[in-house]
Amino acid sequence: MTIEPPPWRATVLTLFPEMFPGPLGISLAGKALASGLWALEARDIRASATDKHRSVDDTPAGGGPGMVLRADVLAAAIDAADVQDRPRLVMSPRGRPLTQARVAELAAGPGPLIVCGRFEGIDQRVIDARGLEEVSIGDYVLSGGEIAAMTLIDACVRLLPGVMGKLASGTDESFSDGLLEYPQYTRPQVFEDRQIPDVLISGDHARVAKWRLAEAEALTAARRPDLWAAHPKAPESGRKRKPPKITTGE
Numbered sequence: 017m018t019i020e021p022p023p024w025r026a027t028v029l030t031l032f033p034e035m036f037p038g039p040l041g042i043s044l045a046g047k048a049l050a051s052g053l054w055a056l057e058a059r060d061i062r063a064s065a066t067d068k069h070r071s072v073d074d075t076p077a078g079g080g081p082g083m084v085l086r087a088d089v090l091a092a093a094i095d096a097a098d099v100q101d102r103p104r105l106v107m108s109p110r111g112r113p114l115t116q117a118r119v120a121e122l123a124a125g126p127g128p129l130i131v132c133g134r135f136e137g138i139d140q141r142v143i144d145a146r147g148l149e150e151v152s153i154g155d156y157v158l159s160g161g162e163i164a165a166m167t168l169i170d171a172c173v174r175l176l177p178g179v180m181g182k183l184a185s186g187t188d189e190s191f192s193d194g195l196l197e198y199p200q201y202t203r204p205q206v207f208e209d210r211q212i213p214d215v216l217i218s219g220d221h222a223r224v225a226k227w228r229l230a231e232a233e234a235l236t237a238a239r240r241p242d243l244w245a246a247h248p249k250a251p252e253s254g255r256k257r258k259p260p261k262i263t264t265g266e
């Protein structure tokens with residue numbers, strides 16, 4: 017008898033568990049969920065409320081608009097979940113922006129616990145006391161962490177073993193090599209007088225690979241100077257400033 021390791025698992029703490037699996041129950045992620053390649057647990061933060069009104073939020077200390085999620089309720093919700101050594105994340109516009117590299121790390125682990133904020137956010141003390149890592153999905157503000165959590169989970173799930181048909185599709189795409197992906201085409205061969213580039217129907221795999229790399233590099237340089245500056249082929253990257261010399265004062 018072989019004992020299967022437990023599948024990758026996302027545990028989401030939310031005031032709206034009914035939002036899950038939502039889009040994660042469809043297509044690639046949904047099929048993988050149904051076949052047990054990963055597991056999803058949406059836990060209701062409100063179940064950890066203790067007062068008779070089951071309140072989860074209160075007005076901000078120091079004044080200001082909106083409500084803040086209470087530290088005691090959220091801490092109880094985290095402690096009631098099976099956290100163990102799993103990454104503990106909280107979705108937050110103040111967090112470190114999510115990258116494909118971080119997604120790949122999270123996909124390689126046991127799967128995270130993810131806290132979804134609502135209202136004006138959550139009491140800082142629970143972030144500190146439970147060592148939550150703040151993760152942002154971009155420089156804009158959503159009304160809650162659920163869609164951000166779904167974004168993160170979706171990005172992880174497609175990298176899990178067995179989820180994508182061809183392994184290559186995970187390694188060849190945008191960001192995996194620090195480049196945006198080359199343009200894609202499929203039949204029909206002519207669409208509104210626009211042809212598929214000749215090289216792609218040449219059958220010459222080496223030429224195709226060369227063309228794709230050149231397109232990816234040109235696209236990255238034009239659209240994402242930030243990514244391109246870090247690429248070994250970028251003109252500047254060879255002439256990076258040397259670290260300052262340490263002078264001993266002698």
Ligand code: SAH
Binds near residue numbers: 133135151156
């Ligand atoms: N007042 C807060 C925003 C609260 S938005 C601020 O200015 O920073 C309510 C919740 O939505 C947040 O607690 C967070 O969980 C989620 N959220 C909003 N924008 C997000 C983003 N860009 N990335 C990740 N989570 C986000």
